[in-house]
Amino acid sequence: MMRGSAEIDMPESSSVSKGKAPLLAAPMNEKGGYKKGIAIFDFILRLAAIATALAAAASMGTSDETLPFFTQFFQFEASYDDLPTFQFFVIAMAIVAGYLVLSLPFSIVAIVRPHAAGPRLLLIILDTVALTLNTAAGAAAAAIVYLAHNGNSSTNWLAICQQFGDFCQKNSGAVVASFLTVVIFVFLLVLSAFALRRH
Numbered sequence: 001m002m003r004g005s006a007e008i009d010m011p012e013s014s015s016v017s018k019g020k021a022p023l024l025a026a027p028m029n030e031k032g033g034y035k036k037g038i039a040i041f042d043f044i045l046r047l048a049a050i051a052t053a054l055a056a057a058a059s060m061g062t063s064d065e066t067l068p069f070f071t072q073f074f075q076f077e078a079s080y081d082d083l084p085t086f087q088f089f090v091i092a093m094a095i096v097a098g099y100l101v102l103s104l105p106f107s108i109v110a111i112v113r114p115h116a117a118g119p120r121l122l123l124i125i126l127d128t129v130a131l132t133l134n135t136a137a138g139a140a141a142a143a144i145v146y147l148a149h150n151g152n153s154s155t156n157w158l159a160i161c162q163q164f165g166d167f168c169q170k171n172s173g174a175v176v177a178s179f180l181t182v183v184i185f186v187f188l189l190v191l192s193a194f195a196l197r198r199h
Helices: 002-061 084-112 117-150 165-197
Strands: 064-070 075-079
Touching (some): 002 084, 002 117, 002 165, 084 117, 084 165
């Protein structure tokens, strides 16, 4: 009787231990899938940021308008390279776009190895630098675009957008695109910080 009860107890304990093994592996797979999803979303956002940064640089870099009337000594023309602020904007946004292209391989590494903290830490540092440059360029250009639209009576700066409509339209579009890039960078930093927090 004692031996029979012992034989019955042995398979019960082994079946219980076998049943617990897959339950312990489930959270690890869930966590890996979650991190991989963040990395894929990061890659998609970088592609969108490349598009907006290039659009900002191209729109500002091609802003050039010449009025159809002129005098014997003057020809009325407006171009981005007339203002150092707009020149800085074009160069800064081109640098930001170039950085985003170079960051794509690191984003792919984060997809392949979602638990690796090194690439994610490098991206969060470089993204912060790029965000700072992007914000500085967008804010400086926005101030000039505001003056072009509204002028400043205290300093006798006249609004020129009534005469140079196409020029101002391209500049305004470039500033909007640059701030869209800023918003995308903020999302990228939040995603990277969240992925590192759960590492």
